[in-house]
Amino acid sequence: MKKIKLGIVGCGIAARELHLPALVDLKDKFEISAVTSRRKESAEEFAQMIKTQLGYTPEIFNSYEAMLDSKSVDAVDLTLPIELNVPFIKKSIEKGFHVICEKPISTDVETGKEIIELSTKTDRVIYIAENYRHDFRFNKIRNIVDENVIGKPVFVIWHLWIGMDKSNKYAKTAWRQNPKHIGGFLSDGGVHHIAALRVIFGDIAWVSGTVKRVSDYLGDDDSLSAVFEFKNGVIGNYTISYALSGRQYFEIVGTNGRIYMDESKIRIVGEHGAEIQIPEENTFKNEFLDFYEVLTQGKPNVLGHPVEALKDLAFFEAAIRSRGMRIEVDSLMK
Amino acid sequence: MKKIKLGIVGCGIAARELHLPALVDLKDKFEISAVTSRRKESAEEFAQMIKTQLGYTPEIFNSYEAMLDSKSVDAVDLTLPIELNVPFIKKSIEKGFHVICEKPISTDVETGKEIIELSTKTDRVIYIAENYRHDFRFNKIRNIVDENVIGKPVFVIWHLWIGMDKSNKYAKTAWRQNPKHIGGFLSDGGVHHIAALRVIFGDIAWVSGTVKRVSDYLGDDDSLSAVFEFKNGVIGNYTISYALSGRQYFEIVGTNGRIYMDESKIRIVGEHGAEIQIPEENTFKNEFLDFYEVLTQGKPNVLGHPVEALKDLAFFEAAIRSRGMRIEVDSLMK
Structure with missing residues (x-):
């Protein structure tokens, strides 16, 4: 070979x-x-x-x-x-x-x-x-959703509180402290989460969100909350802060059950309740x-195609520009 | 007397x-x-x-x-x-x-x-x-926030999954099945939650959200997700469904701690961690x-003033009209 x-x-x-x-x-x-x-x-x-x-x-x-x-x-x-x-x-x-x-x-x-x-x-x-496109968790959840285990999915909610302090190794990177890219940590780290959500539900139609700068050492806006709609009609709700600490929360709510995810497992609640251990893997x-x-x-x-990566980034550019206004993600891609 | x-x-x-x-x-x-x-x-x-x-x-x-x-x-x-x-x-x-x-x-x-x-x-x-303006929980949380216990508040997140089935006594009310008011259950029940959030953080500047109709027996749109900003700069995130069941979630995230609320207690996490039992009361x-x-x-x-009630309702009218677009709540009040 x-x-x-x-x-x-x-x-x-x-x-x-x-x-x-x-x-x-x-x-x-x-x-x-x-x-x-x-x-x-x-x-x-x-x-x-x-x-x-x-x-x-x-x-x-x-x-x-x-x-x-x-x-x-x-x-x-x-x-x-x-x-x-x-x-x-x-x-x-x-x-x-x-x-x-x-x-x-x-x-x-x-x-x-x-x-x-x-x-x-x-x-x-x-x-x-x-x-994250190669991650067991999101591919497994997509399968669960596609197999209709929780009925029709309606909402997906993800809150992430990364809480980086000044000593964090990424926070100390010079180019991250003076970012030449849009959205600082929000887009740099956040594209993972949007990639993950797109593994499950496909492309995003529009986003409306707002950003905040909470810390004075993370180089740019560091906190974001957005509501958005996938092209398949699922409503997303994504809140993240690289400055604030908290408890992560991931939930998909469908007409016949819910899916939760934590560090170690995926949990299905409802008629087809189940717990799935997340295996150790190197993504x-x-x-x-x-x-x-x-x-x-x-x-x-497919999974490494530049268009996929650009769609992940476009979500953040839309959310950062949005200031509460609806932006069609495709309008940035044209 | x-x-x-x-x-x-x-x-x-x-x-x-x-x-x-x-x-x-x-x-x-x-x-x-x-x-x-x-x-x-x-x-x-x-x-x-x-x-x-x-x-x-x-x-x-x-x-x-x-x-x-x-x-x-x-x-x-x-x-x-x-x-x-x-x-x-x-x-x-x-x-x-x-x-x-x-x-x-x-x-x-x-x-x-x-x-x-x-x-x-x-x-x-x-x-x-x-x-809800007379409710221990929200007045207590306002005091906690005002006393700087969690630092500067940045986000408040509330998810409510009411999950009414066809046999629910409210769902069976004729005027609720054929509502002449905007937003069906979303505004009818939801004004409580926005009143509660306004007790804590004051007036809301703008809202962007989207609604869905999941059930065929609740008379109107029954599910909503919105992002919004209070006039004091706190970002809100409110997702509710009268059709879908789930786990309620209430979280305030500040620069120096968080507040959670469940059925029985208010929990402060952070430097000034504490648990407060919610007393039995008839609001x-x-x-x-x-x-x-x-x-x-x-x-x-003050608490029963029609302007306060109208502001609660205006949130829903804005969120329902929004379809992802930013609407200033005051623009409806004029």
Whole structure:
């Protein structure tokens, strides 16, 4: 079996803590052949981690351009400040490489459209990594809903209180403290939740919401509450704060039962009551495996398609612009 | 101490189950001197209940007009189909009687303004009975918030799943099955919740929401989800269904703690954690006692003021009209 030679670009938290463990699990499918970072010491540290965990040392490049020119990789894995995603994806495609890029796709919807356009013109794979699309929980809940276990779903409600303090490792990231992308943590982290809800219910028609800035250290608005409607008629209600602490709450209410989700289980209440343990899984591994199958087995790029990632982001751009006014998500996508 | 002679108009569920027990508790302050109903048997049944519980029989009138002309009451208590509130309040004031009228004030905001106008021109008391303004829970929570126990409040979230089936006594009421008022059960029952939230946080600036009709037996739209902002900047999130069952959820999230409320207690989580038992109380008794003090002691009519009731209703008219668009609540009140 051919291994994909992967060049990792950006050697920060996502590369070290999210992607590397998945690639260690998939060491028969991927070889991390190269790394690069703006900070040489960071690339060297990361190369050392790879040596320790995988037993080989990747080539270290001083620049992304040098990595691409070296032809020592088949595909690049971008784990970068958000504002670099679009230019770096473009460079990779220009040079003929496949690319997997950590979400969100771009700083804003308009910029992200360049990637959609590009994806229609290239035979290279542009895969936006959104691990929540590969998550047991949301795929399982979609199946439960599709099998009519709770009747017709009417409402989905999700409250998340992330409560990051100043010492949080993400809060301390320089590019997150001075974000060049819309919505700061709201879109950066929030695209996961909207991706998850779209796994269950499909596309969102419109959103109305409002944002607040509660903390003075999270770089931008950090709290949001929105009501929205999926194209299938389900009403959504999503409230999140990266500044405030609280108790997470996830509930789907249908005509014949409800679904709750907590850290460890999915619980169905109603006629067909049941409890489903959430298995341990590495959703990043699922995602890289899908990317691998897209690259090597001609599997269509559905879950990593840039349009899906852009729809997740469009929800936030709409909610942030909304100030209580209804915005059709598709109006941003056009 | 002078007793108020009260004529009860409408002898249905509200008169029998909500007002009568309160008036029994306040028998030293009120005498139910007269009753009337469109259905004579209903008035006779109700008079018999009063006989049993209070030991005297009120005069039974065949019509509201006859009751008013008889001069045998000081004030009338209107527990009627909503569409009769405005015309019956007007008749009472024309004839020189004080009036207490069960919420909601009117079928819609425009009609309700006639009562606001009337209240500025009469020295008679027009008291709209909203028992949630007299409820320990919301007054206590307001105090907790005002005393800065949870820091600055940012979000309030309330989900209510009333889940009425076809056999529910309210669902079986003819005028509720064919409502002449806006919003069916949503406004009829919902004004309580918005009154409660306004006790805590004051007036609402704008609302954006959407409604659904889930059942085929509740007369109108029966489910609503809305996001809104109080004038003090707190963001509200209110989701309710009279058709769907579920688990109620009430949460206030502040910068330094949260407040939860369930059937039996108010719970503060955070630095100043505490549990407060909710005492047994009859909020209708509180309300009639306030009405009594307004009538006899020159107490200002604050909690029963028609403007307060109209603001509660205006929230629903805005949310129902909204279809996701932002509506300023004051724009309806003008």
